Amino acid sequence: MPISRRNFLKSAIGTAIAANGLTLFPANFAFADDTILIPSASHWGPFYGVVKDGKLVGIQPRKELDPQPTEMLLEGLLSRTYNKTRIQYPMVRKSYLENLGGDTKPELRGKEPFVRVSWDTALQLTASAILHTIENKGNQGIFDSSYDGWSNTGLLRPPVVQGRFFNLIGGCSTTIGDYSAGASTVILPHIVGDMEVYSPQTAWPVIEENTEVFVLVGSDPWKTNRVEFRVADHQMQSHWLKWKQKGIKFISINPKRTTTDRNLDSEWVSIIPGTDTALFNAMAFHLQDQKLADLEYLKKYTVGYEKYLDYLLGKQDGVAKTPEWAAKITGISADEIKKLAVLFKTKKTQIAAGWAVQRADHGEMIHWSIINFAAMAGKIGKAGEGFGFSWHYGNGGMPQSGASLPVTLGQGFNPVSAGCPVVLQAEMLRNPGKSFTYNGQTLKFPDISMVYNSGNNLFSHQQNLNALIKAMNDKVETYVCQDTWWCASARFADIVLPATSALERIDITSGGTYSNNKVYAMQQVIEPYGESLDDFEIFRRLAKIFHVEDKFTTGKDMMTLLKTAYESSTAAKIKPFDEFWKDGVTVMPTPEKADYWQRHGAFYDDPEKYPLHTPSGKIELYSESIAKMKLDDCPPVPTYMQPFEFLGNAKKGQLHILSPHPWMRLHSQMANADTNSYECVDGRQYLLINEQDAHDQGIVDGDLVELHNERGALLCGAKLSKEVRRGVACLHEGAWLQLDKLGRCNSGQINIITSDQSCGGLSQGTSANTCLAYYKKCTDPCSPNKAYEPPMIEQPTGPNDGSILPMVDLNIDGRIALLHKANAGKAAPKISRGQEIFYASCTMCHAAPNPAAHTRAQWAGITQSMFPRAGLSAADRKLVLEYLDKHAAKA
Ligand SMILES: Nc1nc2c(c(=O)[nH]1)N[C@H]1C(S)=C(S)[C@@H](COP(=O)(O)OP(=O)(O)OC[C@H]3O[C@@H](n4cnc5c(=O)[nH]c(N)nc54)[C@H](O)[C@@H]3O)O[C@H]1N2
Ligand SMILES: Nc1nc2c(c(=O)[nH]1)N[C@H]1C(S)=C(S)[C@@H](COP(=O)(O)OP(=O)(O)OC[C@H]3O[C@@H](n4cnc5c(=O)[nH]c(N)nc54)[C@H](O)[C@@H]3O)O[C@H]1N2
């Protein structure tokens, strides 16, 4: 039974125990002589791999660095390493191999067996497909779907090396924009001159000293800080608990109560999903109505107040945005809205919003409406007050060390400029050449016939998976997936290249996303599993086939690259590389003044000297730049617009299904680990559903539930709760896809029912949280969930290792020679040092990999938090800014 096992593990955590082959070691455990400890680091935290006879037998946390290691680190990492879903050998889908160059029957993807082949064969087939695409469509015909997927935490993680390889052979089409905060990263530079979502937050001690009310808007830091894009170390919890003890009042605006709320005793303000913009506008209206708006602040720090007021008062649409108006939309009473507005105005208030609110239809509006409210209340930049959109992420609020981090090989410059917003992949495949808008530009979809995916799980993270599968099968001739496990993205592929897990290779990384105060060694803990190869090595071999190996590696091996990277960072001044490598970590000091840092504080103190990087230098309550774009769905003030699906237009029998990020996984990562099963109901993703809603359909705790709408259907397990709003249910994203014979996802993968309509024409971000579905008790499951089983595999008919090449002469060398000949006349573009550094280091920091994506002023704002994340020295920063200045969009 999952529950009793978890309790058992919890109670036994103080001693070394063995249960079902799983061993936990406490921090001070004394090991026998035949056991070695090898330091490494992961998204889940820093650790020692405990190795005996060359086998990983356990994970020992590093409590001195991470006071609260999660079960994902302690148990999940081990159980997924030797999981039956590891990909052991290169594989090719049967019909693809048998009908090479002919009808490869893409409709059988995910349904037929794979055949084991040798690395040579797999890479020759991959190279041939790349060449075939370039010969027929040019480099733009290849789509790198890897965006900045989560994969592992190393410097040389798959999206980096994949980008680097393709850019050396003429480039490829790529994704545009960001998944996590796609709407806000585009709009906020227009409003406050920074993306805000990836920026440092006011330092923890400043909150402790000053703040009286802390508002969480769709934010659950206890959960989302469990993992980190680099290395989680769970520093935030003790500070937040101190705030609670000190008497800071926490208010949580959310359709569900969260773990954070339980830890902080937050007051729960239950809201109808997708309506927060109406709430903040109504609170702004109330400040105006009660003569509580801070007019002096508005005059000194903002522009556009009059125009925003026109909207609030309903000058154009005849609808005043009163608390009564918002009460009907949000499900929060008018009295409560008024009370909150006055409380936030009269107390020292910090408003912390998460990102799920903007992964929804009209996602561009929500953070903006919070900013306008906070400005009207006169808060932004005052000690402990204002807004912050990254409290829930990367230890937001941790004082900043100011250290520079290791920098190594980057993606380099991509000669192909075509791309596709992350969520519009299926639409792109269906509509080559069709135009779309993005941040005021009109761009065209490329014509794709090959997709290469490494280190991200697109058959998990993309919305409307049925549409994606169809578009892939109709349009994509070859789909290559390079992954470590048999997740759905690998199962649906034609060619599968097994990557080692991060425990089976070397790399380095850093910790404390916003503090940047640690550099970690990722030593190789165990030998590669099966025939898997490092991502770097896979692309090095491909680069060799294409005669660009020297450029790919710069003539250096991994260890030399890592050492050079380390030596470029502040860490090298503290500890020499060899010592660092042995210890596994170098901690860099944080200056005391970092404890006093207030977000937007300099602007508040002296707006003339430290203007925001907006056209006006101030907070733009109304944006002229947005107005000029004339987008129907992105007006120039933060406007509440009815989402395409929400409870306000739901049919009887429908629920609003939210897809929060999972507690016990990192998206789809660890879905195959034992730890995931603790949360599952009968092996499937659980659905958190309101007791009354469950009762209406005769559903009891633990029942199998079917969710369905016009996009698809899935099966999941009911967990009844009072802590989720009526009409709303939560299904964590990231379950692995397994379609049953009725086409329903048997595992509970949310994206079979979500929409791939973007949130709006400005940003084309995802609208994943805008989703209605019918629900019922399921009485006809076809089988248990088989998502976490390996696929069918056939042994090849030739020698056992599959080393025979198919009967077709691929003529790789001849075709590459032709390609080089065709390109011979073209001079290589001259690249400035600033451009080189930008493409090497900055483009992996969530900023658009294109200098024309932002104006000069916006870059000046964005780079203030981008440069520290990229770990650039002062001299390099200057060079990059010079490059960006030259190529930025016109204001
Ligand atoms: N409905 C819904 N959908 C969402 C979201 C939502 O809120 N709701 N959130 C969205 C967001 S914000 C994000 S960031 C995305 C996340 O989407 P992804 O970044 O795709 O998420 P992961 O599941 O972490 O996928 C990482 C993949 O890399 C593989 N991998 C791990 N290590 C290695 C390695 O060393 N080498 C290689 N080659 N592969 C490796 C893993 O097996 C896994 O398949 O999902 C998005 N999708
Ligand atoms: N454990 C864990 N941590 C993670 C991740 C993970 O997969 N697992 N993923 C990481 C990544 S890539 C990202 S992008 C971040 C995501 O960070 P977020 O996007 O902030 O996280 P979510 O869990 O999607 O949503 C946070 C809260 O928003 C609430 N919410 C949803 N819709 C609404 C709404 O309309 N109004 C209001 N007021 N609230 C709403 C949800 O109920 C949830 O409690 O987390 C990161 N951290």
Ligand SMILES: [Mo]
């Ligand atoms: Mo994300």
